[in-house]
Every structure is written in structure tokens, then in C-alpha cells.
Amino acid sequence: MIINDVIVIAYYLSVLGYYLGVLIYMLPIPFYGLKKWAPQLMIDSIFSAILIFSYTAILYIIRYISRIIGTDWNAFYLWSAKEIGAIAGTMASLRLIGSALASMNLKFISSSIISPLISSLTYLLIFFITLTTLLTALRIYAPTLIAIGLLLHSIPFRLSRSAGAMIISTVIIFSIAAPLMPAFIETITPSIPQQIQYSLNLLSSKITIKDIVGRPVPYAVIKIYNKGGELLARYLAGPNGEIYVSADKGIPNGTVYWNIVYGPYNYTVLMNASQYTWINRTYCSAHISLPDVVIVSEYVFIKLPTNSRVSISYHNSSSLTVNITGYEKSTFYIVYPSSIAVNITVGSNTTLLATYSYRWYNISFIIRKYDLHGNTCLSISTSKWIYTGPPNVAEYPFVNHIVKEKISSPSMLITPITQFIYAVFIGPMVYVAVLLSSSYALARLLGGAEPRIARLIVTGV
Amino acid sequence: MSNIISFIQGIIVNVTIVAWVIFFLTWVIGWAIRGLPIPFMRIKRTGERFIEDAVWAAFWLAMGTTVFALIAYIANTFYQPLPAPPTI
Numbered sequence: 001m002i003i004n005d006v007i008v009i010a011y012y013l014s015v016l017g018y019y020l021g022v023l024i025y026m027l028p029i030p031f032y033g034l035k036k037w038a039p040q041l042m043i044d045s046i047f048s049a050i051l052i053f054s055y056t057a058i059l060y061i062i063r064y065i066s067r068i069i070g071t072d073w074n075a076f077y078l079w080s081a082k083e084i085g086a087i088a089g090t091m092a093s094l095r096l097i098g099s100a101l102a103s104m105n106l107k108f109i110s111s112s113i114i115s116p117l118i119s120s121l122t123y124l125l126i127f128f129i130t131l132t133t134l135l136t137a138l139r140i141y142a143p144t145l146i147a148i149g150l151l152l153h154s155i156p157f158r159l160s161r162s163a164g165a166m167i168i169s170t171v172i173i174f175s176i177a178a179p180l181m182p183a184f185i186e187t188i189t190p191s192i193p194q195q196i197q198y199s200l201n202l203l204s205s206k207i208t209i210k211d212i213v214g215r216p217v218p219y220a221v222i223k224i225y226n227k228g229g230e231l232l233a234r235y236l237a238g239p240n241g242e243i244y245v246s247a248d249k250g251i252p253n254g255t256v257y258w259n260i261v262y263g264p265y266n267y268t269v270l271m272n273a274s275q276y277t278w279i280n281r282t283y284c285s286a287h288i289s290l291p292d293v294v295i296v297s298e299y300v301f302i303k304l305p306t307n308s309r310v311s312i313s314y315h316n317s318s319s320l321t322v323n324i325t326g327y328e329k330s331t332f333y334i335v336y337p338s339s340i341a342v343n344i345t346v347g348s349n350t351t352l353l354a355t356y357s358y359r360w361y362n363i364s365f366i367i368r369k370y371d372l373h374g375n376t377c378l379s380i381s382t383s384k385w386i387y388t389g390p391p392n393v394a395e396y397p398f399v400n401h402i403v404k405e406k407i408s409s410p411s412m413l414i415t416p417i418t419q420f421i422y423a424v425f426i427g428p429m430v431y432v433a434v435l436l437s438s439s440y441a442l443a444r445l446l447g448g449a450e451p452r453i454a455r456l457i458v459t460g461v
Numbered sequence: 462m463s464n465i466i467s468f469i470q471g472i473i474v475n476v477t478i479v480a481w482v483i484f485f486l487t488w489v490i491g492w493a494i495r496g497l498p499i500p501f502m503r504i505k506r507t508g509e510r511f512i513e514d515a516v517w518a519a520f521w522l523a524m525g526t527t528v529f530a531l532i533a534y535i536a537n538t539f540y541q542p543l544p545a546p547p548t549i
Contacts, residue, residue, distance in 0.1 A: 009466060015525070023518075046532065053533055
């Protein structure tokens with residue numbers, strides 16, 4: 001409705017301009033400086049009137065040309081959402097690295113490199129979202145803006161003719177060409193920027209470690225190695241055999257070796273993506289079952305012979321009876337801390353071969369090695385229970401490992417940011433400048449944009 | 462909005478009336494200057510130009526509605542839906 005009124009006002013203004021021209025033409029004065037306005041006013045008014053009557057045609061031409069050159073606003077929005085997501089993801093990764101650095105007492109690196117990068121990404125994000133909003137506004141309000149442009153164009157004496165022409169041409173050019181920005185940027189960008197997140201290859205996870213019958217293994221230690229044997233991460237399980245690895249610590253995504261260490265016991269498994277239960281793209285849960293361990297109580301366990309069969313009956317939380325059926329001449333171990341008194345009753349077919357002691361972090365273990373012929377039944381109960389507490393293992397989050405690598409080559413941190421600046425700042429700026437100069441050329445065609453106005457819009461001075 | 466429209470329409474009507482009045486005034490002044498019993502041809506030519514301008518302006522004043530009607534007619538006649546773009 002407003003558009004209609006604006007168009008009607010514009011029409012009457014152009015009629016007014018025409019009659020004012022005629023009036024000046026008639027004036028009985030010999031000042032030709034004033035009189036030269038007369039034909040100018042009449043011609044301008046007629047041209048404005050032609051534009052006003054072509055309003056529907058202008059909108060149709062915008063749609064028609066857009067269709068021909070394949071303008072797709074949905075593709076543009078998808079592209080901008082992807083870029084915004086990539087920038088936000090990179091910011092999150094940088095924050096992660098920053099907090100890891102702070103935990104490694106390298107806060108000065110975090111404040112000298114990471115913080116400026118995050119703030120530049122913030123500005124970049126603000127710029128990009130503003131630009132997208134502006135282009136969306138141009139698209140949505142195109143009919144209104146063209147009507148306002150026509151109104152300004154038809155005001156007599158060329159008071160705002162340039163501004164009107166500039167508005168009309170800008171709306172036409174940007175409505176048609178702005179959605180092609182992704183294609184333009186893709187053409188001039190050497191490679192598509194990657195999120196740091198992808199190169200971090202980082203997962204958050206809940207890891208559960210259990211024994212052969214599904215009882216939790218308290219305070220087990222997981223060490224993660226790559227194929228080259230390099231330590232990537234080290235975590236300590238809680239008293240319930242669970243490890244919560246948050247996103248600011250992370251486990252590596254990909255094929256790696258998990259080495260579970262529990263006192264003298266050692267178990268290695270090759271882990272890859274198919275062994276995780278995926279909750280989403282970056283969060284998974286992992287269950288490790290130790291195939292030859294029976295947990296009696298905290299730090300007290302039986303290491304079974306390979307390929308043996310067991311049946312267990314628990315009497316209470318610290319006492320159990322185990323029936324073990326092994327092959328001929330196999331061995332099993334009973335492991336417990338030296339601070340705990342353990343009553344062991346073994347059946348026939350079993351002889352104690354040796355007793356060792358073993359120190360693991362701050363805990364001293366006693367290992368009893370038994371010989372097994374066929375099957376046996378053994379009962380274990382613990383008494384004089386003394387709280388040992390968790391082993392004093394220093395955790396080594398995976399993020400720390402990555403940060404060590406990244407900090408050794410800061411260009412790896414900066415390169416993705418520069419690519420972002422190129423793709424979402426310089427690229428769009430160049431494209432907008434191209435579109436503005438096209439708009440200026442079209443504005444001159446529509447009735448002359450003052451070079452001063454165009455310069456003001458483009459350069460701001 | 463309709464206030465503004467009627468305001469502009471009022472101005473247009475006033476301008477038209479004033480223009481007709483000025484046409485007659487210019488016509489009279491033009492002939493008066495042209496008919497002056499003086500030998501200064503430059504002044505007489507000014508009078509002649511007044512008459513000429515006034516006649517042309519009167520013509521365009523009379524043609525005003527016709528001009529805009531013509532624009533409307535041409536714009537509406539020439540605005541034919543363009544053919545659909547070729548599809549592959």
C-alpha cells in the first residue's frame with residue numbers, strides 16, 4: 001500500500017516538475033540562466049514519468065535476469081551459514097588451544113597470539129553477518145527501495161535525482177548479482193579454508209573400562225599412542241572405571257593404540273572410529289572390556305590365563321570365589337597392594353610359583369604367580385582395607401599434544417585465519433566494490449549520479 | 462499519504478493557472494516590447510523571443526495531460542511479459 005502511494009506521489013511530482021518547467025518557459029524575463037531550467041525540467045519530468053510507469057517492468061527485469069544468470073538466494077544463505085559456522089568453529093578451537101596453553105603455564109602465548117586471532121575473527125564475523133543482513137534487506141525491500149528511488153528521482157529541479165538514480169541502480173544490480181558472491185569468491189580463492197577443528201581431529205568422549213564380567217576397573221590409566229609409538233594423551237579413570245574426556249581435553253579421532261595400564265597389568269587395543277558409539281559428530285562413548293582380568297576390589301584383581309573359562313560368585317564387595325578352567329600348564333596371577341591383607345584359598349591343581357613386588361606410581365603391588373593344571377577353584381577376600389587413593393598420574397590431555405605441535409609452527413594457526421579474511425572480507429569487499437561501480441554506471445544512465453556521491457559511497461571521503 | 466497527494470495536485474492546478482495567466486502577460490509584454498516605437502532592434506528581438514517562448518510554452522501546457530497519457534500508454538503497451546529463459 002505504501003509502495004503504491006509513493007509511486008503516485010512520484011508521478012504527481014514529475015507532473016509538477018513538467019508544469020513548473022512550462023511556467024518558467026513562459027516567464028517574461030530576459031534572464032536566460034533561469035530560463036534554461038525550463039526544457040531541462042520538462043525533459044527530466046518526462047523521463048521520471050517513463051521510469052515510474054516502468055516500475056513493474058523494472059521488477060520483472062530483475063526477476064528475469066536473475067533467472068537467466070542463475071541467481072539463487074538459498075545457495076547464498078547456505079554459503080554464508082557455512083562460512084559463519086566455520087568461523088565460529090575456528091573461534092571455539094582457538095579458545096580451546098588458548099585454555100590448553102593457559103593450563104600449560106604458557107598464558108603469554110595465549111594472550112599474544114590466540115587472543116588477537118580470536119578478536120580479529122570476531123570482527124570478521126561481525127562484518128560478514130552485517131554484510132549478509134544488508135544484502136538480505138536489499139533483497140526483501142527491493143520494491144520499496146525502488147519506489148523511494150523513483151520518488152527521489154522525480155523531485156523537481158534535480159534536488160535528489162542522483163540519489164534516486166543511485167538507489168534504483170544499486171537495488172537492481174545487488175538484487176541480481178549479490179547472490180553470485182560465493183561463485184565469485186570461489187573463483188578467486190586458491191583453496192577453500194578449512195576449520196582448525198578438522199585438523200585438530202578432536203573428539204570428546206566418555207570412556208568406560210570394565211573387567212571380563214563387566215565390573216568397573218577403578219583408577220586404570222589409559223595411554224593413547226599413534227602408530228609411530230608417540231604418546232598422544234594420558235588419562236586416569238575414576239573409581240567407577242569411567243573417564244569423561246571433555247572437548248577441552250579431547251581424544252584423537254582416527255586409528256590409534258589405546259594402552260590400558262593397571263598396576264603391572266598392561267592391555268593394548270587398536271581403536272578406530274567404528275569402535276566408538278557416536279552420539280554426534282564430535283562426541284562418542286567407548287567401552288573397553290579387559291578380556292583376562294577379574295576385579296576383586298580396588299587394585300585387587302586376578303589376571304587369568306589366556307583362553308581360560310571362568311565362573312565367579314561374589315560373596316560381598318571384597319570377597320569372591322572363582323572357578324578357573326585353563327589349558328594344561330597355564331599360569332594366573334593374583335595382584336594386590338601391599339597395604340591390604342588378602343586371604344587367598346586355592347584349590348588343588350594349583351601351586352604358588354613365585355611372589356613379586358611391583359611399584360606403580362605411588363602404589364606398591366604384590367604379585368603372586370600360580371601354576372594351573374586343568375581347573376581350579378580359588379577364594380579371595382580382602383581385609384585390613386586401607387584407603388590407597390588414586391595413583392598420582394599426571395594427565396596429558398590430547399589438546400596439549402596438539403598445542404605443542406601448533407605452537408612450534410604458528411603459521412599453522414594463522415594461515416586458516418588469513419584464508420578466512422580473504423574469503424569473507426577481501427573477497428566480498430572486492431565484489432561489493434565491483435557491484436557499486438556497476439551501480440554507479442547504471443545510475444548515470446538513469447539520470448546521472450554525481451561522481452561526488454559515488455566517491456562518497458565507495459571511498460567514504 | 463492522500464494529503465500529500467492532494468497537496469501536490471493542488472500545487473499542480475495552481476501552477477497551471479499561474480502559467481496561463483503568465484502566458485497572457487508574456488504575450489502582452491512581448492507584443493508591447495516588439496511594437497515599441499524605438500529603433501533598438503535588440504530590445505525588440507527580446508519581445509519577439511517572449512512571444513515565441515510563450516506560444517511554445519502554451520503549446521506544451523496544453524499538451525501536458527496528453528504527454529503523460531502518452532507515456533502511460535507507451536509504458537503499458539511496451540511492457541509485455543518477456544519470454545521465459547531457455548532451460549537446459
